[in-house]
Amino acid sequence: MYGVTTAGPPRAAEALRLEALTKVYEGTSRPVTALDAVSLTLPAGSFTSVMGPSGSGKSTLLQCAAGLETPTSGRVLVGGEELPSGGEAAVTRFRRGRVGFVFQQYNLVPYLTVAQNVTLPQRLAGRRPARKECATVLGVLGISELAERRPAELSGGQQQRVAIARALVSRPAVLFADEPTGALDTASGRQVLRLLQEAVREFGQTVVMVTHDPVAAACAESVVFLADGRIVDRLAAPDADEVARRMTRLDEVVASRHAGTGAAR
Known part of the structure; x- marks a missing residue:
């Protein structure tokens, strides 16, 4: 359907591998462990949602996996190649060749x-x-x-589609989406999710999406649940009701664990 033959990095059967990924933030009072030795492997051409209570580490997971933040320890391999540790310039080159991004904010340049x-x-x-x-x-x-229009002339849903096109055109090994429907109305959000599904089916794209919405999460092939910086559950072939039930149980467990401590992360 796409017919795009852009020569990106060589495809690997394994799109993303995280090995004992750990991220510790040094706070003023005590260190905070946002990711605690997370290991995860995702095949090429898969669509995975990442969910968890607020502060569970899901956004940190995405940022470290995408090379936007430096993990404290562990390894990240994208398309079979390890994320370099040779400074920001090397990481930026790696991201441009292997990683695509879709965020809640469209990040379009207004004068282009x-x-x-x-x-x-x-x-x-x-x-x-x-x-x-x-x-x-x-x-x-x-x-x-819309090719010759500028962002101010577009609706929110149209701008998000432009952001998806920007992420797809270079055929990244992994497309990371952070709450891509969060700023959209229901109809536009559903359309964006269908486009991500289509990119997986027709384009062979690998998508990793962070979301708090069970309906959005159920559009993926599988859901990974985080709590306190660890993977605590996984669900294949999800439906929105089951995703919501597991999130409710997870919220209750986390709230109970932190009850009386004032330390919910």
Whole structure:
């Protein structure tokens, strides 16, 4: 369906591997462990949701896995290649070649057109913009007619589709989505989730999505549940009701664990 042949990094059967990933924040009073030796392997072409109570470490997991934060210890492999530790420049080059991002905020450059926003990461990486691939992805996402418009002329749902196109055009090994429907109305949010599902089915894209919404989480093939920086549960072929039930139980367990301590993270 996509017909995109952009030559990104070689595909690996294993899209993402986290090995004993740990992140400790040194606070003013005491260190806070946001991730506690998390290990996780996700195959290429999979769609995984990450859920957990507030402060469970899900956003930290995404940021460390995507190279936006440096873990305290452990390893991150994306598309079979280890995230480098040779400084910010090396990490930035790695991200541009292997990682795509979709956030709740669209992060579009207001003075660039849609087409220019989509190809901007390639320009920043010093590569020739893939105009044909850009046109193809815009067509698949149903926004070809918006190519010459600027972000201020678009609805929130249209801007999020532009952000998805920007993430997909370079064929990243993993697309990380952090609450991608959080700023959208219900109809636009459902459309964005369908587009992510379609990217997995038709494009072979690997998607890792952090969300607090059981309905959004159920659009994935599996759900990983975090609590206190650890993976505590997994659910395959999820449905929204079961996701909500497990989240309710997890919230109760975490609340009980922290009752009287005032230390809920």
